[in-house]
Amino acid sequence: MVDVKLLGLWYNPFSHRVEWALKIKGVEYEYIEDDLHNKSSLLLESNPIHKKVPVLIHNGKPICESMVIVEYIDETFEGPSILPKDPYDRAIARFWAKFLDDKMAAVGKSFFLKGEEQEKAKEEAYEILKILDNELKDKKLFVGDKFGFADIAANFMGIWVEVFEEASGVVLVTCHTPKPDVMARAQTPPDT
Known part of the structure; x- marks a missing residue:
């Protein structure tokens, strides 16, 4: 059962x-x-x-x-840790998860608002994506060397931004981020 x-x-x-x-x-x-x-x-x-x-x-x-x-x-539950064991790394993972949760609405608004409000939301979303791009740089993951807490929190960015771009015609990732593959990294759930 x-x-x-x-x-x-x-x-x-x-x-x-x-x-x-x-x-x-x-x-x-x-x-x-x-x-x-x-x-x-x-x-x-x-x-x-x-x-x-x-x-x-x-x-x-x-x-x-x-x-x-x-x-x-x-x-x-037993199994691999999702949050890092190291207290500092755990705090950093929680920071990025909170950042992503706090900023997710701004990215969503860029697809659903119109006119001047949409342009303002797009600029805010672009700034958020630049911050994420800068944080990840050449890293595949937010903290450490395994898929974890902050990476789970980032799934919205990786999976849905490009879907919303295609459906709405509003472009955020493909034209603006220096490294569009940053979002693509979060599109695939972890292998277990």
Whole structure:
């Protein structure tokens, strides 16, 4: 019997964060696709505050918010560490994860706003991408030599920015970043 369930959505980058953490740890789980236009009673009971995915249910107890869930998975299940063991590296990984979460909305706005507001959002998104490009330079990963916490947090950038570019016609990565492959590195989940 599976005692781990993930309420998610196939196109939700936050759900992918949790799936990648479960994959790294080798945890078997039941995936339950939710419909955000017709939210299930399980979702509403499990996340009554935000009423959104992802939600991890472990032994009947719900955990909400993707990066909180990732830390829970890292602390609860056997397998390779997601957060670095070194306290300094762990702090740096948490810093980049928070930076990415704080700035993700600005990148999203650049695709959905119009006119002057969109141009302002595009400039902010470009500055964020420059910061990430500078941080990664010739590195494949944010901290250390294995895919981890900050890399999981960055999945939105790697997976969805180019999808939104193509769908909306708004270009951020391919024309602006000096090294477009920086975002491409986050497109592939870790091998386990």
